[in-house]
């Protein structure tokens with residue numbers, strides 16, 4: 001086939017490798033990816049542009065180029081995550097054995113994953129998992145993808161209960177179970193409960209707990225319901241929550257990946273951005289033992305407002321910054337209990 005000509009086999013779908021272009025030095029190979037946006041089906045074909053079976057390296061290059069064209073970065077890392085997932089290998093093995101051929105079925109699966117990513121679906125939903133506080137968690141579109149800043153909320157909570165023997169902990173709005181599971185992992189002797197209103201989230205949190213061998217009690221409870229204090233354990237050393245905190249009015253400003261793919265129930269707080277915080281601060285004195293801690297993740301714009309709310313019912317209120325320097329964590333303590 002003449003250089004620059006598209007292989008008919010690649011042109012069935014909306015995205016195809018249409019040529020192989022040699023650089024001036026004759027060694028660099030560049031794959032040009034052509035995309036038709038109307039119908040985003042990919043068609044990489046079983047073979048590479050020269051009719052040879054795809055190798056790991058060439059498939060990685062092709063996937064990276066497709067992501068780069070959509071400005072989905074870091075493109076190479078994301079393509080590597082998907083290809084390593086398909087092949088069941090590590091990233092190191094992917095690179096070390098780059099000349100290994102990739103079976104046709106695996107090419108098709110990689111292609112399907114790439115198409116989802118090009119449409120904007122978050123990588124973690126495509127892979128079906130994410131890492132949080134050193135734990136591998138399954139994630140589905142029924143739950144929020146745990147964020148790195150939430151790891152800092154876990155750190156703040158661990159610090160708060162450091163000196164407490166066998167702490168009793170409740171995580172409100174557990175989603176994937178990330179906070180509850182991270183706390184149980186670090187403090188295995190703790191009694192940990194995790195609640196949510198979403199049955200799908202509760203099922204996933206329970207599945208993650210079982211997969212990790214971590215004993216966390218998963219409960220259906222609506223924190224906004226008037227009887228919530230009767231439905232969840234009391235006498236807690238730690239009440240922790242990353243509740244929905246995005247005002248509905250901000251929906252249009254969210255990244256499409258978040259707005260279109262993550263669950264609205266996990267994101268939005270309605271008209272009142274402090275809705276969940278008012279409730280959590282109101283129930284905290286009844287659920288916490290004297291000296292127990294409330295630890296909350298907040299919207300960066302409302303850290304101070306949440307702290308002001310907390311001061312109405314609790315002591316030792318602090319607002320902490322996340323890794324980006326934004327006020328995102330509020331820590332407060334129920335008075336009494338002899339200090340410490």
Ligand SMILES: C[S@@+](CC[C@H](N)C(=O)[O-])C[C@H]1O[C@@H](n2cnc3c(N)ncnc32)[C@H](O)[C@@H]1O
Pocket residue numbers: 143144145146147150172173174175176177178179195196197198201221222223224225242243244245265266267
């Ligand atoms: C921002 S997500 C946090 C998920 C997880 N804890 C994390 O940090 O990734 C908020 C969670 O609160 C749950 N939720 C929403 N409304 C609730 C309510 N009224 N009572 C309890 N949980 C609620 C959602 O289903 C969602 O799982």
